[in-house]
Amino acid sequence: MTSTFTLINPATAQPIREIARADVAQTDAAIARAVIAQRAWGSLAPVARADALRAFARVVEAHVEELAQLEVRNSGHPIGSARWEASHVAQVLNFYAGAPERLSGQQIPVAGGLDVTFHEPYGVVGIIVPWNFPMTIASWGFAPALAAGNAVVLKPAELTPLTAIRLGELALDAGLPEGLFTVITGSGSVVGQRFVSHPDVRKVVFTGSTSVGTDVAAGCARELKPVTLELGGKSANIVFADADLEKAAAAAPGAVFDNAGQDCCARSRILVERSVYDRFLELLEPAVQAWRVGDPADEGTDMGPLISASHRSTVAGFLDGANVAFRGAAPEGDGFWFAPTVVLADRADRIAREEVFGPVVAVLPFDDEADAIGLANDTAYGLAGSIWTENLGRAVRVSRGVKSGVLSVNSHSSVRYWTPFGGMKASGLGRELGPDAAEHFTETKNVFFATDA
Ligand code: TAP
Numbered sequence: 001m002t003s004t005f006t007l008i009n010p011a012t013a014q015p016i017r018e019i020a021r022a023d024v025a026q027t028d029a030a031i032a033r034a035v036i037a038q039r040a041w042g043s044l045a046p047v048a049r050a051d052a053l054r055a056f057a058r059v060v061e062a063h064v065e066e067l068a069q070l071e072v073r074n075s076g077h078p079i080g081s082a083r084w085e086a087s088h089v090a091q092v093l094n095f096y097a098g099a100p101e102r103l104s105g106q107q108i109p110v111a112g113g114l115d116v117t118f119h120e121p122y123g124v125v126g127i128i129v130p131w132n133f134p135m136t137i138a139s140w141g142f143a144p145a146l147a148a149g150n151a152v153v154l155k156p157a158e159l160t161p162l163t164a165i166r167l168g169e170l171a172l173d174a175g176l177p178e179g180l181f182t183v184i185t186g187s188g189s190v191v192g193q194r195f196v197s198h199p200d201v202r203k204v205v206f207t208g209s210t211s212v213g214t215d216v217a218a219g220c221a222r223e224l225k226p227v228t229l230e231l232g233g234k235s236a237n238i239v240f241a242d243a244d245l246e247k248a249a250a251a252a253p254g255a256v257f258d259n260a261g262q263d264c265c266a267r268s269r270i271l272v273e274r275s276v277y278d279r280f281l282e283l284l285e286p287a288v289q290a291w292r293v294g295d296p297a298d299e300g301t302d303m304g305p306l307i308s309a310s311h312r313s314t315v316a317g318f319l320d321g322a323n324v325a326f327r328g329a330a331p332e333g334d335g336f337w338f339a340p341t342v343v344l345a346d347r348a349d350r351i352a353r354e355e356v357f358g359p360v361v362a363v364l365p366f367d368d369e370a371d372a373i374g375l376a377n378d379t380a381y382g383l384a385g386s387i388w389t390e391n392l393g394r395a396v397r398v399s400r401g402v403k404s405g406v407l408s409v410n411s412h413s414s415v416r417y418w419t420p421f422g423g424m425k426a427s428g429l430g431r432e433l434g435p436d437a438a439e440h441f442t443e444t445k446n447v448f449f450a451t452d453a
Pocket of ligand 1 (some may be wrong): 128129130131132133137155156157158159186187188189191192193207208209210212213215216229230231232233263264355357383423427428
């Protein structure tokens with residue numbers, strides 16, 4: 001008998017549905033179907049792949065509300081965010097639908113012939129997705145991978161598979177061939193590991209924790225298989241004394257409490273120049289109090305619950321011995337609620353160094369520009385970050401000095417599907433999104449044609 005996993009609505013703590021757990025044999029069968037589907041897909045005319053992806057995008061667009069409601073129930077995302085995420089999937093598909101006809105190789109000058117390069121698809125790509133942004137992160141992998149001529153097997157996180165399952169069905173409704181894009185539910189140690197070890201999965205994309213990502217990379221190294229890793233973060237929101245402090249304080253809660261802080265890009269350290277530290281905290285407190293935590297189905301909600309009871313315990317553990325400055329409000333009762341929390345931290349504190357992945361932010365003072373850069377970089381991670389200053393030269397210097405893959409100045413933007421995204425240091429390997437993502441799902445082949453008679 002196939003084993004199952006019970007999904008829980010994090011806002012009510014009530015069961016939603018049983019989900020099948022695939023075993024190794026079922027995973028292998030899906031990979032075998034993907035191998036066959038890819039042969040036909042990879043040899044289609046580029047315009048035919050482009051049309052198929054545009055059709056998939058249109059079907060997703062027509063189901064934005066349904067996908068959003070699924071994410072509200074399964075993941076506790078506020079309905080406004082969930083609608084944005086579902087629309088984003090359609091936009092990512094539309095964007096990479098433009099890639100098949102643009103995957104041009106090169107013609108390289110050589111003596112005695114013609115030398116050209118081709119971007120060949122890997123074959124089957126395995127995508128392993130975490131629970132925090134189930135739809136968007138899945139699409140960052142499957143859209144460019146399919147555009148480049150690959151088949152995709154995708155494993156959603158066990159806690160949050162519903163939108164991925166539905167996207168797999170919508171792909172078939174849109175006319176994508178059977179076996180080309182298969183969503184396989186099950187545990188990471190079985191399905192995810194099989195993507196790593198199976199010889200016919202030729203590239204792996206992993207998003208999740210740094211510890212599991214390191215193991216996945218080691219497994220891929222044993223198979224000589226390329227891997228893209230999007231991992232954890234401890235990003236800094238750096239506020240200089242010359243910044244528009246009102247604007248910086250008003251924007252800070254959204255930068256760390258969005259998705260209840262379960263965001264790899266969360267600006268979970270606010271570094272404030274010492275001369276404006278007290279003033280910034282005065283401005284931050286009302287902004288945190290105004291952050292609305294509640295029923296994710298309610299249109300006015302900014303933040304829903306944490307994903308699970310066990311994750312809530314982990315997040316709460318970070319407050320042991322912490323110097324809490326102030327907290328926002330959260331509902332009582334069922335559901336995995338956690339109030340937004342602001343902690344005053346010292347540099348060596350656990351809260352200032354480890355990823356919490358919850359709605360807790362550490363505020364630390366710094367002395368000058370060099371100290372700010374040093375403190376921002378005093379972490380194993382290097383994913384995102386923000387710099388608030390009215391001094392253009394400083395904005396340039398600090399954005400070049402901070403070792404992070406995705407930075408923004410006087411804003412907190414991280415993800416635009418047409419710009420590259422990814423982390424440095426322990427935050428990852430490789431980049432997703434942006435103009436080059438489809439090419440990252442290809443291998444370059446070089447062919448020399450002799451022209452000598
Ligand atoms: P993980 O526990 O690492 O799980 C991520 C995915 O990997 C899940 O699908 C999981 O399956 C699977 N997995 C677990 N063990 C595996 C194994 N041995 N081999 C292959 N796959 C395995 O992370 P999480 O708790 O879902 O997500 C939170 C973490 O992800 C945070 O650290 C966060 O920063 C990071 N994250 C990073 C980003 C980016 S873009 N950098 C985005 C989102 C999240 P199960 O569901 O069965 O456990």
